[in-house]
Amino acid sequence: METTGRAHDSARGPHRRTVAPSHQQEEPMPQIALDAADHALIAEVRRDGRVTYEALSLVLGMSRPAARARLRRLLDAGVVRVVGVAHPSVFGRTAYAHVTVDVAGPVLPVAEQVCAMDDAVYVSVVAGHFPLVAEVRSADQEALAAAVRRIAALPGVRDIRTAVYTAIVQHSHFPPGPSKVAALDAVDLALVENLQRDGRTPFAELAAAVSLSTSAARTRVLRLLDSGAVHIGARVRPDALGATRLSGFQLTLDGNHAADALKTIGDLTEVEYLAHTIGRCDAIGTAASHSAEGELTFLETLRAVPGIRSVESWTHLRLMKEDYAPPKSD
Incomplete structure (x- = not known):
């Protein structure tokens, strides 16, 4: 799953992002200054969203009421949301793929059609070779193939390219591995x-x-x-941490050094998500940067990792949907 990692805290309920009409813009979130104690608190709540106030007070070196007030301030400002993320297999979704979509004409109408699909859990308009990316999660490979075919058949879609996930290497909100x-x-x-x-x-x-x-x-x-059926952690608004640019990337790897390359990439601080894939590329990832210069620096670092043969990247312009809840029953 390519994800905003993400604190790109989108949601219908804490785990769902409602699709907004293409002509609407989201209201800017209030800005608050974060100090070293706030950053330490966020790191602890990311690790364990149900961490006790007593444990927080010990980590932060302050009283229990002060630790509680700190967390409450971040929650009320929308900087942090503490949510449970269910493993996809809990809801019977065991097959995942990343799809890039080429469009003839405006992209937003096509994006809204993809958003309407239950299997499309993540949809984003991007600047890159293809203007639209989506993550598809389905019950099995047959259902996944059917979902990809439905995207390909949408009016306005000119071409699609698919990468099927085989393993999750890094995820900012959920420990990799099966439930x-x-x-x-x-x-x-x-x-x-x-x-x-x-x-x-x-x-x-x-x-x-x-x-x-x-x-x-x-x-x-x-x-x-x-x-591992559910993980509870903090989803942090990226601009609050100075990360205002989100980029996606796909990699072609040298098969002899692929494992070492993926380990190195997964350890980079900017990387929020990384998956091993088969299909159009060998790996898919997402990274957060504080600026265009920071994004360039990250991509240069990525290109220098031994075992990477090629890098293709894109910049996220508008996240249209991020919804990992189970499909609604009829």
Whole structure:
């Protein structure tokens, strides 16, 4: 999944970005100054979205009320949102692909048609060789192929190129790797849904929402977290951290050094997402930079990594959709 990583905190509920008509622009978010304590707090909440105020106070070297007030300030300003991210397999989505789309004529009408597809979980208008990129998540390879064909058949689409994900190397919001939960029952799914809205919902409120005791709800949530079925962390508004430019990139790798190259790239601080792929390229990634110069510096660093044969990049202009929730049932 190419993702805004992202703090590009888009959402219908904490995990969904509502598609806005192409003529509308989003309201600018209020700006607040962040100090070293704020950055330390954000790093801790990114790691564990349900970290206790007591633990935060120890990390920050301040009182529990002061740590609580710090986090509340960031939440109220929209700098940070703490949300649960469910592993795609929880909702039966096991096949993923990245699609670049060439368009004859204006791109926004085509982008809005792609946004309307349940399987299209991420859609962005970009500046690059192709003006539109999308991530598709489907139940299986057959459904994935059908979704890609639907995009190719849309009015205005001239050409598409597909890269199928084989492994997630780096993800800023979710630990890579499969979920260890074989199946979730209705209560588990209800807990996941509540955590997607607010990852710090108290266990007592979660229990009341699913008609369990507080201890039973706590046990279930901890099992979901330990198994990798859901991860709770902070999504941070990128401009608050000075990262105002988001770029995507695809790589062709030297097969003899591909693993080392991907490890090196995944460790770069700018990289928010990195996936191994087959198809039009060997890897897909997303990086956040503070400026055009920062983006250029990152791409130059990328091109210098041993094992990379070629780099193609694009700059995100407008994120149209970011929605990893399950498709709505009829």
